[in-house]
Amino acid sequence: MAIRITTLPPRWAHWRCSLQRRPFVTAAALGACLGILSSCCALLLLGVSLQLLPPEQWGDSAASSLRNLGRGTIFVLAVIYAPLIESFVGQLIPMEILRRFRAHPAVCVLLGGVVFGAGHSLTSGLVHGIASFAAGCVFACAYVAMRWAGISASFLAVSSAHAMHKLMLLFVFAPLVPPAF
Template sequence: MNWPALLARRPWTAAFGLGLGLSLCTAPASLGTALLANALLPDGWFGESAAGNMGELSSLGFLLLGVFLFPAWETLLGQCLPIEPLRRLRAPALACVMASATLFGGAHWVNGGLGHGLTTFVAGSLFALAYWLCRPAGFRFAAVAAYSTHAAHNFLVWFVLGPLLGG
């Protein structure tokens, strides 16, 4: 079954499935970008991750805020807010995805330095792609796709890759 048919027949499955599948790409892509930025940028330009501002939360608090709550908020601000007006103006897909990724990465840059902005730009471009690919089924499916990509990404980075890499 091709993507448009799956999206039309089973939009919830398509949105969640795409989100979970893309998160398997976002985690290594942002990790690779972080390693490259860390190697190429001068000291002090990388900055803290957004999670660095979450303080000394328990694992459960970190899970609830960093995996479930914040990705929902950032989906509204980082994907819905830039993509919907551009889509209504009939902007091309690439412009919508790049505008979203730029806003997402830029907000993280302000919060955590250039290196962090670059890594979140890369991940944010895939969150925006998930949104765009599911948008033909409707706004809520697009938001679910972007949210599930982001939430699964955060889980993989913070609870799987972080402990494996000693971070």
């Protein structure tokens, strides 16, 4: 007869308690991990979109306005300032409205991705909108995952995911792409 384990092992139970005691550290760590994941997903979708869509539907480069700025200015504007504003408008407000209507978390994630992708599509074109939809879904997952700890912790998770996403794209992946692209 097999022994069935119905409780969490003590090691995992301690881990869960420490996450609940420090929700802001948990939110920042979750956001950083999901930011790396979202940048990889966005790059994958970006590559697929560039292969499938004709060049006239690509739209402008989202980073074209940043070319004449220094690295410090880009860091402050794109990695610190923009994620706070975009996360507030594109994630927090829609997610809290959906939460008031008691929407299912999956609906919240999809609609959060749609709002985020649509906002980026309007300013930078269809390809950027598609990649931003995937990133927006990952950011919405961060929000839903941390909502148990309150609005502040969930906003921190989304903002840190968004900041890590932009940091990865602008300072890790962008230098790997040839300038003519």
